[in-house]
Amino acid sequence: MKPQIKEIGNKPDKLIFTNPSQSRESTLIIEWGKRSLSFSVFHEQDNRVLHTDILEFEKELVDFTKQDFDRFFKAHSIFGYSFEKTLCLVDTKYATLIPNEVFTTGKNEEFLRFVHDLPSGNFTFPNEAILSTDYQLIYALPKLLQESLTKHFINVHYSISQVSLLNYFAKFTQLDEFFGVHFNGDELFVFCYKESYLQFYNSFPYISSEDIVYNVLNVLNELGLSNERCVVYYTGMMPEDSAHIKLLNQYVKFLKPLERSNKLNYSTSVAAKPSHYFIHHYASIL
Numbered sequence: 091m092k093p094q095i096k097e098i099g100n101k102p103d104k105l106i107f108t109n110p111s112q113s114r115e116s117t118l119i120i121e122w123g124k125r126s127l128s129f130s131v132f133h134e135q136d137n138r139v140l141h142t143d144i145l146e147f148e149k150e151l152v153d154f155t156k157q158d159f160d161r162f163f164k165a166h167s168i169f170g171y172s173f174e175k176t177l178c179l180v181d182t183k184y185a186t187l188i189p190n191e192v193f194t195t196g197k198n199e200e201f202l203r204f205v206h207d208l209p210s211g212n213f214t215f216p217n218e219a220i221l222s223t224d225y226q227l228i229y230a231l232p233k234l235l236q237e238s239l240t241k242h243f244i245n246v247h248y249s250i251s252q253v254s255l256l257n258y259f260a261k262f263t264q265l266d267e268f269f270g271v272h273f274n275g276d277e278l279f280v281f282c283y284k285e286s287y288l289q290f291y292n293s294f295p296y297i298s299s300e301d302i303v304y305n306v307l308n309v310l311n312e313l314g315l316s317n318e319r320c321v322v323y324y325t326g327m328m329p330e331d332s333a334h335i336k337l338l339n340q341y342v343k344f345l346k347p348l349e350r351s352n353k354l355n356y357s358t359s360v361a362a363k364p365s366h367y368f369i370h371h372y373a374s375i376l
Contacts, residue, residue: 106131106141106168106357113171116140118243119371121179121251122151122235124275127162128327130371134174138355141168142368144327152209152232159238169242176243177374178235181251181274184208185229187291193217198228206230218253221260223288227253251370252279255325256291258373259283269315270348271306272370273326273334278302280309289313299337307341317341323348325369351376 107113112133119130128144149158163169186205193201198215202208212233217226229250239246255272260283272279276297282290290313294305310317321344328334330347339345347366350356354372 107171110171112140113173116173117375118169118171118173118176119179119374120176120239121181121371123181125150126275128368128371130368131168131173132354132375136355138357139360139368139372140357142360142363142371151235152211154234156234156238159234159242163238163242173243173245175245175247176239177247177249178239179249179251179254179370179374180229180231180235182229182231183277183293185227185250185252187220187225187227188217190224190226193226202228202230216248216250218249220253220288221257222283222286223256223260225288227256249374252291252293254370254374255279256281256288258370258376260286260288267315267320268323269310269313269320270323270325271302273324273328278305280305282309282313282315299334302334303338303341306338310342318343320344321346325366327367330364 115133115135117132117134119132121128125148126144126146129142130139131141132139184202184206186202188201198217199213202215208230213230214233214236215228216231217228219225220227227250231248236248251274259268259270259281266285268283270281272281274293276295278294278296280290280292280294281288290309292309294301296302296305306322307317310320320342322342323346324335325348335345347364348369350365350369351372353376
């Protein structure tokens with residue numbers, strides 16, 4: 091028998107709406123990670139992010155059962171509200187970029203299985219266009235996750251975390267050159283834009299701070315960029331005073347957390363959190 095899910099950390103049961111109608115005017119953004127769920131609540135009329143939070147699990151998402159999903163949503167009152175829309179960002183390593191000239195409708199699963207050894211289970215295989223590129227990003231979306239979200243929420247839309255980030259930087263980066271890293275659990279997303287066009291994107295698993303330094307320096311070198319001159323921005327749930335950031339800063343002269351967008355308003359509680367946290371959530375609503 092599989093163990094029941096066990097949560098680590100805070101339980102997001104704070105009252106975040108001043109009246110019940112606010113939830114019906116709001117979008118719930120959920121990101122399912124490997125062992126975590128992060129979420130944000132966005133009130134469209136006020137253009138304001140009302141709440142952000144994150145939960146961690148001892149059990150991986152791929153091992154969740156229908157009963158696990160039911161127990162989880164019933165355990166937290168915030169997921170009992172009626173939201174106008176729910177956007178689910180899927181955080182998965184089972185994804186790949188395909189050039190438009192190669193992409194063929196109806197062959198998403200074939201493309202993905204050629205690149206990845208997918209685990210057993212039922213999936214759908216959506217694709218999304220990446221702005222300012224000639225690529226489609228194909229990914230595996232668990233059917234059980236779709237069924238569970240459809241059961242508990244109305245008007246559910248799906249995307250993948252990487253698309254949210256990449257499209258955000260393509261639309262809003264005004265720099266001639268933009269090099270970014272996104273900390274995503276035990277994976278590091280590395281990407282580089284030149285004049286708003288994607289020059290490089292890849293993900294790297296890491297265990298130690300040294301792994302992070304190696305991968306960042308290797309990509310900089312591959313692109314002909316100097317670690318003494320290139321500004322490297324970072325996002326994700328990584329504290330500025332973490333060992334990972336401290337070591338990386340010894341090798342990258344200009345290492346900066348990316349500031350949240352000034353195109354949105356933020357509640358006091360959200361504004362108090364590190365600015366580079368939840369940026370991929372905000373990107374999905376801009």
